[in-house]
Amino acid sequence: MNLFDVYPSFNVEPVKGEGPYIWDKNGKKYVDFYGGHAVMSIGHSHPHYVQKIESQLRQLGFYSNSTQNPLQEAFAQKLTQMSGYSDYRLFLCNTGAEANESAFTLASHQTGRRKILTFTKGFHGRTSAARSVTDLPKVASVNAQHEVAKIPLNDLYAVQKHLQTQEFAAVIIEGVQGFGGVYVPNSQFVEQLAQVCKATQTVLILDEIQSGYGRTGKFFAHQYTSIRPDVITMAKGMGNGFPIGGMLISPEFTPWKGMLGTTFGGNHLACVAGLAVLEIIAQENLMRNAEKVGQYLKQKLDTIAGIKEVRGKGLMIGLEFDFPVQALREQLLYEHQVFTGISGTHVLRILPPLTITPHDADWLVNALQSVLCQTVINY
Ligand SMILES: Cc1ncc(COP(=O)(O)O)c(C=O)c1O
Numbered sequence: 001m002n003l004f005d006v007y008p009s010f011n012v013e014p015v016k017g018e019g020p021y022i023w024d025k026n027g028k029k030y031v032d033f034y035g036g037h038a039v040m041s042i043g044h045s046h047p048h049y050v051q052k053i054e055s056q057l058r059q060l061g062f063y064s065n066s067t068q069n070p071l072q073e074a075f076a077q078k079l080t081q082m083s084g085y086s087d088y089r090l091f092l093c094n095t096g097a098e099a100n101e102s103a104f105t106l107a108s109h110q111t112g113r114r115k116i117l118t119f120t121k122g123f124h125g126r127t128s129a130a131r132s133v134t135d136l137p138k139v140a141s142v143n144a145q146h147e148v149a150k151i152p153l154n155d156l157y158a159v160q161k162h163l164q165t166q167e168f169a170a171v172i173i174e175g176v177q178g179f180g181g182v183y184v185p186n187s188q189f190v191e192q193l194a195q196v197c198k199a200t201q202t203v204l205i206l207d208e209i210q211s212g213y214g215r216t217g218k219f220f221a222h223q224y225t226s227i228r229p230d231v232i233t234m235a236k237g238m239g240n241g242f243p244i245g246g247m248l249i250s251p252e253f254t255p256w257k258g259m260l261g262t263t264f265g266g267n268h269l270a271c272v273a274g275l276a277v278l279e280i281i282a283q284e285n286l287m288r289n290a291e292k293v294g295q296y297l298k299q300k301l302d303t304i305a306g307i308k309e310v311r312g313k314g315l316m317i318g319l320e321f322d323f324p325v326q327a328l329r330e331q332l333l334y335e336h337q338v339f340t341g342i343s344g345t346h347v348l349r350i351l352p353p354l355t356i357t358p359h360d361a362d363w364l365v366n367a368l369q370s371v372l373c374q375t376v377i378n379y
Contacts, residue, residue, distance in 0.1 A: 182318025
């Protein structure tokens with residue numbers, strides 16, 4: 001049977017990972033500035049993470065949410081403590097899209113409304129409502145039934161115009177727009193958005209699925225502002241490859257039995273994986289590392305001729321070019337063994353594990369310098 005072929009992919013087969021490095025089946029070593037799409041927070045095969053999952057698997061891998069699982073409480077306690085949201089509650093699921101989908105359900109129950117306000121260039125997942133608030137072409141008709149308005153990022157007037165109708169259940173905004181090109185929303189705009197949400201009883205959902213979990217140097221990217229969103233959605237870096245999603249929910253929401261649910265979410269293996277990730281982020285001071293190495297990297301990247309703009313925060317960096325970057329990305333990978341991500345056609349997305357060192361950062365910088373120098377000579 002053949003695979004249903006939907007992913008553009010590189011001709012590389014990774015078989016081993018350690019920290020920020022990957023080896024392919026021929027033994028060639030790569031440095032991972034893509035993080036498997038912002039997933040690798042603590043790096044590949046961290047021994048503490050491996051040991052915790054291994055020993056839990058020998059004990060009990062899974063049982064359903066219809067029984068007691070104190071690992072969930074331990075996870076919630078550690079997560080709320082590290083994020084600074086100790087009065088919020090945790091709902092666990094499996095993916096980012098599921099977290100956002102659950103956030104919309106919550107918002108709709110809370111407000112009795114159904115419309116959602118979202119931003120152009122936003123990405124929130126590929127399930128039904130999540131897909132409809134995502135700024136991608138080719139929406140399937142089954143996903144197009146949702147009532148959604150899309151407005152430009154940082155446009156306060158458009159926010160006010162829509163929310164004053166009091167018809168919107170929620171606004172969803174990324175901590176930093178990833179897929180759309182690595183755009184950091186203006187802090188003042190985010191604060192005013194939170195005020196308008198409060199005044200109009202609209203639920204503010206902060207999608208920190210890509211920008212959260214220490215990636216920008218704070219636990220969540222919106223913590224560079226003073227706001228406290230109603231719901232914060234998470235996934236990617238939460239499990240370091242183990243599929244975990246979740247939301248932190250403000251005390252304003254009251255749960256009732258059956259309000260939300262999932263078969264696999266919060267299972268025993270997921271909880272120990274999630275706990276191990278948080279322990280390593282704390283023990284190895286990875287948020288500080290993301291901030292420090294991110295600054296170092298940005299300073300170096302700023303000096304490279306040929307990059308139109310360097311933007312982002314911490315270890316979520318976008319490099320915009322005047323030309324489509326697919327060939328550049330391939331050269332970085334095949335000639336310099338550097339994995340990078342992409343946003344649209346003209347932006348390289350840099351999303352390494354939070355463990356990278358300045359030495360690793362130099363690998364990327366030197367590779368970029370070398371490829372861009374060749375590009376200029378070829379022109
Ligand atoms: C900001 C954001 N939200 C939601 C999602 C969807 O997450 P998942 O692919 O785990 O469903 C993504 C995935 O790239 C994302 O970047």
